[in-house]
Amino acid sequence: MQQKKKHNIRFKQIVPYIFILPAFVVFTIYLFIPLINAFIMSFYDWNIATHEFVGLENYLDLLHDKLFKTTLINTLVYTLAVPVKVVLALGIAALLSSVERFQSFYRSTLFFPFILSGVVVGLIWQMMFSVDSGFINMILSFFGLSQKWMIESNHAMWVLWIVGTWQGLGSNLILFLAGIKNISTELYEAAEMDGANTWQRFRYITIPCLKPVTIFVVTMLIIGSFKIFDLSYIMTGGGPGDSTRTVVQFIYDTAFDRFKMGYASAAAYIFFLILIVLTVMQKRILMGEED
């Protein structure tokens, strides 16, 4: 009897480990070890044939790598669309919250593009911008204009901006909408009694109350923009020239086209570092305004 109890207690101590075991195994193999491995590899000249320790050489080479610089700049330029995305999502959320009927219809339809994959969205929009059979050129041709959208480098980034904004609107809209619904109606009623007009109520109640949501949305948008790959890979493949080649594509090409795994890992760690710095900066700037 006593032995059984002892056995039971020991078993109880093991139970949590049994529950955690699958996660522990998978996370170790696919997350913790790769994270460390990538760091180690970034100090190696790691190709199919050779694994040679080179110290900081990969990082130093990256600083002088023109293509890496170009992809960093392209990615930053793509990120410039973030303010537009935020303003659009916030504006439409405000309109949506003030509508009495069909609200859920609008919400679902505006959200829909978000569930499509980068590949699908890229292909559909390539049809829109297609030179010979695209919708955009169909409209432009009414005015006797036509545009080689994805072939000319100064337009390619515009295309990515438009498409990225179109696809990402839904989720941000929902976050803002949920935020607006959490604002107490008493605030608005009090402001209306004091004679505040619609714009003033939006400016002095809605926007300040949405600050936490806005911080979250902006941070996620910046991180998301920095990770852009699927869209540009499908639509432009990085071209024309290298005008839409992004950092992630640089990492991918370096590792899996040129098989320079160590060099790619160093680039990935720089990419990671930039993401961390951006996130921290973001939070500081937006939180700092409060004091």
Added chain:
Amino acid sequence: MHSVGKRNKQIFIHLALICCVIAAFLPIVWGFMCSFKESVEMFSRPIKFLPEVFRFDNYVNAWTSSNFVHSMGNSIIVSVFSTLGMLFICAFAGFALAKYQFKGKNVFFMAVLATMMVPMQVTMVPVFGITTNLGLIDTHLGLILPLLAYPYGIFLMRQFMVTIPDALVEAARLEGCSEFRVFFTLVIPLSKPIISTLGILAFLDSWNQLVWPLILTKSSEMMTVQLALKTFKSEFGMKWNLVMAATFISIIPVVLVFLFFQKQIVEGIATSGLKG
């Protein structure tokens, strides 16, 4: 007077919103129309919005073309099993973190929190190496396993299960339930909201994956549907009507999930900020 102004305002807002809806759906409808057009129609001038006749040939051709059916099957296998596996792993771990005290608990939870921020681009090179060493390149399992390590899943499960009262768990134990019965008959049913939200979003995410299949598969038999679409584009060159037909076949599962679970998707994003 006041109410007339209010009504005009409502009408204006509705008009603005309808414009947004049109902008959201126009590209999709345009692509859909093109999927019914004939090849020559694609290049006819002036460009027309509607196809002359709604032809389903493109759909038949896309469906029967090399490996498309295969790729749909691969995507279904990978998405279903990676979603189920991830849910199991995260629910188990979340339960342990929420309801037990054990050595190493905090270290593990901290590690999970720390890796939540790590983008897959950092780990993808070593994961390729590990998959190669395990001999899992070009297999379903090789595609499924990386999707199981989802730190945010554990975090959300833990946060949810912490809110389940200890008294409930304790009562079930006193009634003689084993720890596993407590988990399966009490905790899992109570956690349905988070499990369904997480499951739906994970399914969409794995269906839409491009990078993992791109890295971890080699043969055309193992392509997922996203990869198949990508190769379609280069194979069929200018036959955009076929590419569009394939595209619209590929989104059927996603659209079905959206139609049935819209509420959970929207609430999941609003409350947990998943994939913001």
